[in-house]
Amino acid sequence: MTQRIAFQGEPGAYSHEACRNARPDMEALACATFEETIDAVKSGAAALAMLPVENSTYGRVADIHRLLPNSGLRIIDEAFVRVHINLLAVPGAKISDVKEAYSHLVLLPQCAGFLGEHDIRGRVSPDNARAAREVAEQGDIHTAALASELAADIYGLDVLARHVEDHDNNTTRFLIMAPEAQLQRRAGEFGMITSFVFQVRNIPAALYKAMGGFATNGVNMTKLESYMVDGRFTATQFYAEVEGHPEDRGLELALEELAYFTTNIDILGVYPAAKSRHID
Structure with a gap:
């Protein structure tokens, strides 16, 4: 049976991308909250949890340090995801068609230059992957999402522009959590x-x-x-x-x-x- 790794967010989120990159042999399990992500491992619904702890642009992720000590889980690995932001729209749409682009509040300011250049209004969504899903469901060529290429693949959207972020160093660090610690010394190039x-x-x-x-x-x-x-x-x-x-x-x-x-x-x-x- 394929083991699962839980993450917070909808399919296509950057946490989902972290799961794909770090544990490609595992099935990713989407959870609504960090608490549900932790509970999925504690209940046995998932073997591991992928939790974001800090971002190079916005600092530490709220609530994570409060949750970690009481989670009952232990850190067994770390993973880094370079946050590439892409403009996604329904098939057939062109950049000139797009009037509004939805994404998470923290992603919109990172694309201010691109949005201004193309006269696109940024709109807030609770989750960038959710924005991609809703754009696909609405089918409106005037509405786009700012999200990952993985979200484009999942929801059948076209990538109108890749890597539209204003800065090229935005990275999120994740911790991979398990029910039991792995305290033995493991081979690693960087200690x-x-x-x-x-x-x-x-x-x-x-x-x-x-x-x-x-x-x-x-x-x-x-x-x-x-x-x-x-x-x-x-x-x-x-x-x-x-x-x-x-x-x-x-x-x-x-x-x-x-x-x-x-x-x-x-x-x-x-x-x-x-x-x-x-x-x-």
Whole structure:
């Protein structure tokens, strides 16, 4: 039986594209929300979940860092998708026919130059893949969608213009989640990444002292983000990513020192660093 990988969005979304690229042998399962995506794995409806965590243009994805620690899932891989935006319309339409183009709120500003050049009004849709589906259903040559080429294939639309984004570096990073961690050291050209969350003890300079162990043990911390816990201003949790495996002596010592200044540490995953994170 073909295993499934769950993603949030409609078929043709960039998360769907991430599933196709990273796990081409698996069937992609569309889910309405991030919570449903996680639940699909916990219930056994899917083997893996593909969750976006950050975008090079818009920063971290809302709610994801809140959901990860309580999801019951563990990170086993990361994937990067270059967000190429395309103008999609019903067969037979030309760019000169298009008067309105629908897409997600965060994609429209990225195509402002192209839309202005062709006198096309941008319209907001809850999801770029949904915009493509609705354009196909309406069959109006004056209406288009800004979405992926995968969406064009799925909904039978023509690609009137490819890569219409104003900047050529927009990339989304995804985490591949599974019910069980894969803590063994895996072969990877660019080493391993360890992701974890922690809360510091309520003592002066606790965060500063907790971070000192990574510096003194030569561990490179690539990410440190804070967010409130349960909506309380006095309770802060940190999400961190470091280069290395917990069995590396330097990282082992750094985590031991971190434990002294924290109330809890939860390792969310140990996984190979993707080649894409090293490409400028």
